[in-house]
Amino acid sequence: MRKFKILFVSPASYFSRSSVALLQQHPDLFQQPYDVQSNLLIEHKLVHHTGFSHAMSQLGHHVATVLPNIQTLQKQWAQENSVSYSETTWGTEILLAQIESIRPEIIYFQDYPPLPFAVWKNLKQTNPYIKKIIVHRGFPGYFDTLGFVDLLMVATRHLVTQYANYGIPARLLYHYFDETVLDSIQLLPVSYPITFVGNSGYSFGAGHATRYWLLKELLECTPIEMWLEETPPSKEDTSKNTLLSGTSLFVTRLT
Secondary structure (H helix, E strand, O other): OOOOOEEOOOOOOOHHHHHHHHHHHHOOHOOOOOHHHHHOOOOOOOOOOHHHHHHHHHOEEEEEEEEEOOHHHHHHHHHOOOOOOOOHHHHHHHHHHHHHOOOOOOOEEEEEOOOHHHHHHHHHHHOOOOOEEEEOOOOOOOOHHHHHHEEEEEEEEEEHHHHHHOOOOOOEOOOOHHHHHHOOOOOOOOOOOOOOOOOOOOOOHHHHHHHHHHHHHHHHHHHEEEEEEEOOOOOOHHHHOOOOOOOHHHHHHOO
């Protein structure tokens, strides 16, 4: 089997409780060299789908991971590699410099590419070493642009149908669980019939309304146990959003 050089571009969960715990353990994290910062963020599972890089490496492919939404980390890379950038467009300029430095044959974007459309649309023309651009999404949208990627993978059958309606042949790839997470936690001798871990969608507006009301129904009629990380909205936000009105008791109960 041919071995490929792959660049995995994935956002990191910088504002999660896990990231707060990491910064408490390593208060000087963002004063460290780029490789130290990046490796700690990846080792602590603050990167979406770290299992992809691990699995591809096991198959013999060379995989580099970039976390484009961590400004301090990205600017540290730029400093170490003598890359200049503008404060208004640092994200695009540094990521493009990383692509040129790594020279991948395949770029795998977890979620929509964090680059202007006109830029990522022409990446293969401006960087001929790039052969394929792949995107994986778990949410609809960008129907006018994602048809330009070589492979679009989506997390539900419904999304496959939605993109097909716009002439985009998306492939089904469900979200998955990274089993290496289990290597770094202590398992308790407790089991639950149904669990949910994540955000209920309480302060995310209409885009997460289905999730929110489904969880509410499950909470009322099943033995579900939930561990939620919520950001309660302000009173002003609540008054403007009918989804949030009258739901503060629900959130208090979940948290």
